[in-house]
Amino acid sequence: MKPFVGILCVLLFAVNVTAQRRPTLREINAVAQPKPQRITAIVGATLIDGRGGAPVRDAVVLVQGAKILAVGKRGALAVPRNADVIAAEGLTLLPGLIDAHFHLDGDDGLPALFLQHGITAVRDPGAWIEAYDKVRQSAQPLPRLFLAGPHLDNAPPAYSADAFIVRDAEETRLAINRFIEQGASAIKVYFRLPLGLMRVAAETAHARGVPVTAHLELVNADDAIRAGVDGIEHITSFGTSLLLPREAEQYRLSILADNNARREGRYKMWSTIDLDAPRVKPLLQLLAQRGTFVSPTLAVFEKQPGDKDATDMHVRAFAQMLKFTGMIKRAGGRIVVGSHSSVPHAERGEAYLRELELLVASGLTPMEALQAATLENARFFRIDDRLGSIEPGKLADLILVAGDPLADITVLRRLQRVMLNGNWLASA
Ligand SMILES: [Zn+2]
Incomplete structure (x- = not known):
């Protein structure tokens, strides 16, 4: 029993220290909340998820409410029937x-x-x-x-x-x-x-x-x-x-x-x-x-x-x-x-x-x-637990650009759409 308690204490201490070191820091403004049940499916883009791995061609990214629900490839990840589908062929999808x-x-x-x-x-x-x-x-x-x-x-x-x-x-x-x-x-x-x-x-x-x-x-x-x-x-x-x-x-x-x-x-x-x-x-x-x-x-x-x-x-x-x-x-x-x-x-x-x-x-x-x-x-x-990459569970701050920024970084000037917290901006 005693060693078990000792280990538990060490574990709790470690969790506590980690939590103290890495709280999520907050923006000062309140960003608009989307309808919580609404699902958006961005289909056909090349996905660069922010983590540095190889881009995913013909990707499907599902967003529900303010969060990224799922990330996959067309064919492998089903698009829910009630989703708003955004056809994104020829575009690159990136984190905001x-x-x-x-x-x-x-x-x-x-x-x-x-x-x-x-x-x-x-x-x-x-x-x-x-x-x-x-x-x-x-x-x-x-x-x-x-x-x-x-x-x-x-x-x-x-x-x-x-x-x-x-x-x-x-x-x-x-x-x-x-x-x-x-x-x-x-x-x-x-x-x-x-x-x-x-x-x-x-x-x-x-x-x-x-x-x-x-x-x-x-x-x-x-x-x-x-x-x-x-x-x-x-x-x-x-x-x-x-x-x-x-x-x-x-x-x-x-x-x-x-x-x-x-x-x-x-x-x-x-x-x-x-x-x-x-x-x-x-x-x-x-x-x-x-x-x-x-x-x-x-x-x-x-x-x-x-x-x-x-x-x-x-x-x-x-x-x-x-x-x-x-x-x-x-x-x-x-x-x-x-x-x-x-x-x-x-x-x-x-x-x-x-x-x-x-x-x-x-x-x-x-x-x-x-x-x-x-x-x-x-x-x-110190916000990487909720922002910075396109992964399930993170907040949906996303951009769609025309062309391939890996071949030519200046295509970021050809921005098509911006999603902030699961909401598309009116125009970009
Ligand atoms: Zn300065």
């Missing part, structure tokens, strides 16, 4: 796209526009939760909105409107607990926050089951990762870890003197980084070992030959950012997709699609880029 780096910046119509482009969930890594009050009152359907509260920073902040200044461990703990109580599903640490407070942030957020993600300029990425951050926003955040220490310190001093020095300074830095240097490999190994999520946001840094104000130095720096993103993936790191909302080489609403194209340009296969957009981002958000 997830955006790890969305900024509202006062453009209250942008979330609804992103949804029209197939992005069914966004996370804003640094905005007051009340900054979304007006958006949430909108009559239009919205993507699932995951918020972080303002980013934690030190004075003088680069973006005072989106910053919350914390000066010691106690202020850091207080701020994080308050934002989580208001609905934050992630915590963002900004570049003036000292390393010691990043560690406090990680400990405090993790105790509540919430991930921490970082934009870095001053703290080295490897130090931040060892301090516990779960995600790195922007490929540029790796700059100081990749430079020779003396050069890195010059960059840090320039930013400490003036936040805006990073704008031009990051290109100068990346144009000189030696990606074959011996210090690169241990950083790649650390990323793979820790499973840190990396949201490169390449599209916001994009510089192409012929761009206005782009010199050879800028073009070379951006090419190095692309190259390092590919190196992270090849080394076993976890890339996710973050759009940054508004970027130089995309129309309003299309930044996410540009980011996917740049991830493929950086060396990810289209399948890897699509996984980064769906299940991998769901893991980063």
